[in-house]
Amino acid sequence: MTDSSFLTSGQTDPAVGASSATSAAAADRAALLSVRDLRVVIDGLHILHGVDLDVAPSGVTALLGRNGAGKTTTVKAIMGLVPRTGSLRFAGTELVKLPTHLVVRQGIGYAPEDRGIFAGLTVAENLRLAERDGSPAYDLVHELFPELKQRAGQLAGTLSGGQQQMVAIGRTLLNGNRLIIADEPTKGLAPKIVAEVADVLERAAATVPVLLVEQNLALVRRLAGTCAVLADGRTAHRGGTAELLADEEAARRLLGVGRPAPAATSVPGPAPTPTVAVPPPVVPTATVTKEVAP
């Protein structure tokens, strides 16, 4: 059995189509998570000034913006890891007054920006810690990441960045979550691993909606149907991902990326960093090389 099965085989909820591409229509349906006027003040500093965001009830919703726009703070505010005000309606429940552990127990899996791995615990212990109910889905996690099974006894601190990210994402898939929030899951990873993480996100998104913070626009283009763009702690744009990325002027203005602007509109400060190249979407027949020991 080749690894191509990993991309196409089973685990797909019959009720949900295998395709993870979110149609634009998804945005029109009632949002799973509605963020309204989210504000965060830390030590007297206003970090978020009113973020509005809708997470589509299926597929991937991207949260975009330049560095320092407030993406990670928004995610932390949803999780209750920073003090926040505003409204966070999740499947009919208001989260804004709930402490972090109760937010999570509503069915939200969180893979933080720095991966949040416990370096002194083994891989198995990291996963065990994340178990919330009686029937953790180890079958799914080990099928997606066979390495985590092989390395169960290894200290998580000695894993590579990609393997640590697998633990972080694996934890969110262990429980029957209704939403997965992944904060820059491909940051600092080698291109091959980025493709692997993207495949897993794509597959996860087929059954569970995902809110994805991501700088890698090729990945966003491939996975996310809808997006919200933050600028200076506010929502600057909401809409379809394809439309935004197709509009070169808007993408450059909102995200600071794209081809150099015509001479008239010079970009202040250092030149924008080029988008990290991502391998083209892996078609099911392609083989993803994975270091799987026999």
Next chain:
Amino acid sequence: MDTVVLLTCTGLGLGALYFLVASGLSLIFGLMDVLNFAHGALLSVGAYATWWAGTEGGMGFWLAVVFGTAVGTVAAVLLELVLIRPLYNRPRDQILATVGVGLAVPALLMGIWGADSRPFPQPAALSGTVGLFGAIVPVNRFVLLAAAALVLVALRLFLSRTRYGLVVRAGVEDRAMVTALGIDVRKAFTLVFAIGGAAAALGGALSGLYFGSVHPGQGTSLLIFAFVVVVMGGMGSVTGAAVASVAVGLVQQFANYYTAAGLGDLSVVVLLAVLLLVRPRGLTGRLA
């Protein structure tokens, strides 16, 4: 030779006392970032509760020790729930509150039972001596060692085998991430306070055995060395605390005997300074 054996046994006994105080202190600091200056007070509560139960309460010695440990545990839980928990976002106030309890409890004990040392009930079986390599060693040294070893093994089993032990180990690394996995880490806080209080109160009960008496400042004087042990062993590390306890107890005993009395206490501080210069994160720098 017999002097060395006696000093070693006495040093180990003292180290065992330090460990009983320091293990809880270390876990509390490692998990909660709380410097619990009231930990010595918990020891005094355990010591006085055991003394009261063994004399006025009319209990047998071992039952009195169980009673004293239980009272210390309850006191620790109350301390966490009533005083520490409401102040989690105000670490400076938290320190002041524990310092306050650390001063108030000995004063309260003094107010009720006076400032003088009270003779501690000594069961006949534990008041004797045994010959070991030509030295005559009081039996209670071995009781202390056995108790400390038992607590060390129990703590390690708790940390490595139980769900809450896992939560504690993870919480020492990254408390916020533990809550972000849906775990109410405050329950672990209370539990760690209960465990630390139980160990300290047991230490208090056994310190009565070791010193032959109890006095209101008993915990406070031991607390200073327990803090040295915690820093040396690495915050949050139970095994590190055990190793450091032995080192501090032995250095103190030998230096006090072979140099001027009192120099042993000083040498412990020198030991701490040297260790911090060489290994700033303590002996282990990690948990368990």
